[in-house]
Amino acid sequence: MAHIDYYLTTLSPYVYLAGTRLEEIAARHGATIRYKPVDTTALFGRTGGQVLADRHQARKDYRLQELRRQSAKAGLKLDPQPMFWPTNGAPSNYAVIAAQAAGGGDLGALVHGFGRACWAEGRDIAEDSVIRDVLAAAGFDPGIADRGLLMAAETYATNLEEAVAAGVFGAPFYVVGDEKFWGQDRLADLDAHLSGKL
DSSP states (O other), X not given: OOEEEEEEOTTOHHHHHTTTHXXXXXXXXXXXXXXXXXXXXXXXXXXXXXXXXXXXXXXXXXXXXHHHHHHHHHTOOOOSSOTTOSOOOHHHHHHHHHHHHHOSSOHHHHHHHHHHHHHTSOOOTTSHHHHHHHHHHTTOOTTHHHHXXXXXXXHHHHHHHHHHHHTOOSSSEEEETTEEEESGGGHHHHHHHHTTOO
């Protein structure tokens, strides 16, 4: 059975635009997924990337065009400049880690719910009330974010080290053995790889 390490951040518009396609692909192939939220600001600094504010204007302009095109292709509403972005991604990423440890809900729906809250609903995913709402909507106990805080913080730091060691440099990033796929626009390639076609 194939296994996918999924490196993500709840703040990424591209993680949001992935929707639940990863989960659908994994289900088709009987693959397991391990969700690994990472601090992408730290990841960029360790792997030669740049945060958006430091990028050349041409790259910023292209990003806005790409977000418009990709959201149209995915059929997902997206505000390219949401009111509460950037925000502190740690609390919602911790919630994903705590939810994965606790079980009992739908992790794909949880990750997508945070993305939708940020990029389509104009909500601040650093706020406790928003985190609780998104956890509950995905079938998790809203209180797990509080109970799993220390474990989640430690795992978040470990995930960053594992990401760097695995050659991950952005999000979403999917790793299957030695094969790496960067970006939601590579999900079809991941599907083909799991099918034995790539």
